Amino acid sequence: MPQSLLADLSQVRKIEHATLSERVYRDLCELIQAGQVRPGQKLTLKGLADALGTSPMPVREAVRQLAAEGALEILPNRAMRVPLMTKGKFRELLKIRLALEGLAVEHAALHIDERGLAMVASLHDSLCVEMHRKTPNVDVIIRQNKQLHFAAYQGSGMPTLVTLIEGLWLQVGPVINLDLRAGSRRLSEAPALLHHGVLLKGLQQHSAALAREGLAGDLLSAADMILAGDGLPD
Template identity: 45%
Template sequence: MSTTPLTSAPRGKTLSGHALSQLKELLLSGQVMPGQLLSLRTTAEAMGISVMPVREAVAQLVGEQALEVTPNRSVRVPILSAEQYTEVTNIRLELEGYAVQQAALIAPTSLIARLRKLNARLAREMEATNPDSAAVVMLNKALHFQVYENANMPLLLRMIESLWLRIGPILNYDIHAGSERTVKKTAYEHHIRLIDALESRDAEAARAALQSDIKSAYQHILEKQYAQDGEARRAGHGS
């Protein structure tokens, strides 16, 4: 499994709406890196549309702080500071924890089956000699959103999506850097506890498992990536 390519707009969907959904998927699935520049022209060509719909989609994502415009008018994926990353994570713990609680109360057997299949695929990818980092991020995202969608709370889902638009690139950065969590299958183990809790409709246990998963990733990235970046910046300034 590799990075999902951009596609042309399906029949019946507006060009700007299609561009927005495609760009969101790149961010949500961690297929772009923090600080990565996005070319409007190249993106438009990949979608088979003009630049204008892409520009409209980018403007909306800039408004959501999922993308940013640099002083020289380039569009790039934001680089969150450690403080911003911590803030987003704390909000995720509350919103996603609540979504999981609600999902646990009504989780059908069909959802449990889908989650176990996704988690098994995630485990196989993590066990591969050369794990496909894009596949790991996308499978993790797919599993989480299967649960959140089952809460049947559209407004809450949109709020969670907005947070993931900002957090997806950081997860991608961590995995591409050779995350120990991939080797140890940490997320897979947390997911097992989450799925078991959903199956037994134990809302509190499901919330605890989900929050443990988020906290584990947060702590690892904070210690490994942000600490390393801080050391690199200090070395670059000779301090």
């Protein structure tokens, strides 16, 4: 067999492996951010591999990366867990999110293009429809809320900043979205819709201050409701 063909086949195998590892990493990120695993919940490689329909090897690689990012903790018995969250740590992460996510929407207000604006507006409309249903689909709400936020953040044209924000969402996602799954007042009162509307208006009017106001209102209203409950230890 020609040596050139062997080289090509070898490259294909490497690409397939890398693609699988990246997919598993993304799937685990979604699982964690969507609140489908709760803080403190123990996980195993086999359990995760079975849930994702893959072998343990790419899961092991993804777990190492997530552990380095603070989204998972490796335990002595080869198990792992989503880190526990305290009110103090949640407040610290909130301050960081207000700074970084606020910076992202300020820049997005100045740089987002028409396609990005249309996407944020469409997601806002879809989220309004879903949250006003008699029985809202929490999975849809969680997914659309994340898509709306990141459509706005990506409009900043600052990919490094967006990557940093993704890391923050890995840490707070289990708490924020588990709260929604538990029947939070955030569903019945829907304060996010008001604040998303202000954020969208800020982007449309190219007002950095208004965009930051909407973003801050969204983060703070959710945090107030979460901290008022008994889901987080002191």
